[in-house]
Every structure is written in C-alpha cells, then in structure tokens.
Amino acid sequence: MLAADPAMNGMGMGLYIASDCGAGPRNSLMLALTEKTGKKLASIRLVMELFVLAEGWLLKGPVSLGTILYCISIGIIVGYTLPFCKKSLTIG
Template identity: 45%
Template sequence: MSGTKPHLTRRLVQLYAGLTLYGASSALMVSAGLGPEPWNVLNQGLSELTGLTIGAVSIVVGAAVLLLWIPLRQRPGLGTVSNVFVCGLAMDATLVLLPNVHALGVRVPLLAAGIVLNGVATGLYITAAFGAGPRDGLMTGLHGRTGRSIRLIRTSIEVTVVVTGFALGGTVGVGTVLYALSIGPLAQFFLRRFAVPGPAAETVVASGGPAEQAILQR
C-alpha cells in the first residue's frame, strides 16, 4: 500500500504533463505554418469558418467525438475527458505566447520541435493509463464494431478529417506528411521510455497490443 500513492501521483503528473505538452507541441506545428497534424487541419478549417480559436474548436470537436463513443459502447476515463479540455487550452495558451514567424529557417525547426515533442507527449499521457483520447476511442470502437483493421479505420478517419479541414481552409503541407510518417516510431519509442512500472503499464507497452496501436492513430 505504501507504494500506491507515489505510483498514482506519478501517473497523474504524466497524464497532465503529457496533455499540456501535446497541446503546446500542436501549437508549434500550427505556428510553423507548414501543415499541422491531421486533426488540427480540421480544427484549423473550422476555426477559419467559425472565428473561434483553434484550441476552442479542438475542445468542441473532441467533445463531439466523445459523444460518438455512446453508440460504440466505449467507456471514457479521466484521461479521456482531460484530453478534450487540456490539449485545447494548452494549444491556445502557447499560440498566444509564440511570436509570429515568417523565416523558413525558423519555421522548419519549429515544426521539427513540434513533431518530436508531440511524440514525447504521447508517450507521457498514454503510459499514464487513465483512458484513451476521444479520437483513439472512436477508432478502436469502430474497429470493434466493424471488424475492420485499425490501419484501415485510421486511414479512413484521417483522410476524411484532412480533406474536410482543407476544404474549410485548413493548411495541409509537408508538416502533415512528416507527422504522419514519424509519429508512430516516435510514440513507440517514448511509450517504452515513460512506461509506469506495474500492471497499468503492461497494457500500453506490449508490442503490437491494442493500446499501443491506438496511440499511433490520434
């Protein structure tokens, strides 16, 4: 019992540090202007359409996706609900602090830093094991209901959000492609780095397991 509280404290710190860093890293990619990750292409497009900040749109979209869990019989956890709010708030806060950048020599490192830090953030919040993010749960829920492969469902969802976001005015660029190619290896590396010792970690670091597959799809 003596080790229970430190174990829980570490997991909570990892969860909220990871979610905050996820929002901040997303802001770096948006600020670089070379193409954000797929879901932020959609959020960016909706932001242009509605006049809301991209972080606020991210919260609304995350909540809407969470509602889709109901017919899929997915159960949210603390991490699921926290994901909706913390990432969006952290993204808006970071964008307020970042100066406008125009030089390619600054935008490229900003993009690279955003992608790497996103991988770090993913490793942190997933290994905390407080529940999948809204988009992860949507994917695994559809996988469970349809029997289609995770890869097919991931591709279908992300192509849909990118095309929709682009049509609404979101930016698609080299950053979007680089993120898609690199986030899997980065996330897998940091999953193993930040794994919390004990039973909670076993479900997220087992090679090829459902939880590990899911984090690569956010």
C-alpha cells in the same frame, strides 16, 4: 503524467502548426473552422473533442478521467501555445 500529456501535446501541436509544415486532418479542420466562424480556437477544439469523445463512448470505447481531462484541456492549451509559437518562430 496525466497532467503532463495535454501540456506537452499542446506545445507540440503549437510548434508544428506554427512552423507551417502542414497540420494533420483534425488540426486543419480546427484551424479552418476557427477562421470561418470567427470563434476562439479553444471553443472549436472543445466541440471537436467532445464529438470524438461521444463517438468513442457510443462505440463502447473506454472513457475515464484522463480522456475527459484531455478533452477539456487540449483546446485551452493549444489556444495559448499556438500564438506563442507563431510569435516565437517569426524571423525578423
């Protein structure tokens, strides 16, 4: 379950972002920063997730192996799934 969550969440994010139905606030920020900076999506998402992880920890939230694993892996996974989903969803 711990390994399946980032993989399934990453595929879901790739599908709904690629379908142009509107991305949520964090994903919109991720896409905007990727476009503005020219950096890889995985790098931008990693910085975002590390910031959120640090904020949660400072607010005395629980940080465990699963939190750290998700933080590190979700950017890499979305970096692969988003282009794949965009390619798969294009018609013609």
